[in-house]
Amino acid sequence: MAERYRIVQEGGHYRVIDHRGQPKSGLVNIKALAEIKVDELTRKDAQKTRVCLAHGCTATFESEGPHHRMCNRHRAMVDDCGIHQSTGRRVRFRSS
Numbered sequence: 001m002a003e004r005y006r007i008v009q010e011g012g013h014y015r016v017i018d019h020r021g022q023p024k025s026g027l028v029n030i031k032a033l034a035e036i037k038v039d040e041l042t043r044k045d046a047q048k049t050r051v052c053l054a055h056g057c058t059a060t061f062e063s064e065g066p067h068h069r070m071c072n073r074h075r076a077m078v079d080d081c082g083i084h085q086s087t088g089r090r091v092r093f094r095s096s
């Protein structure tokens with residue numbers, strides 16, 4: 001995975017910058033604190049807001065990963081095979 005964030009040293013202190021060189025943290029005096037900040041920022045980037053893929057649903061949610069494609073309501077209703085638990089029908093997905 002490409003490193004989006006880097007730690008730079010400024011006069012004995014450390015700062016996290018992004019790939020454009022924009023500062024993403026204040027100056028800290030311990031490198032480990034800057035490394036924790038890099039972890040936080042990287043994790044936050046991975047949690048993108050997505051639109052539910054179930055047909056006709058416009059709910060948005062914070063995706064927890066590549067297998068998380070539906071809102072909480074649809075995830076509770078639809079099993080792993082895409083079968084709606086109360087109708088027994090396969091749920092249609094938008095192609096994307």
Ligand SMILES: [Zn+2]
Pocket residue numbers: 052053054057058059070071072073074
């Ligand atoms: Zn939904």
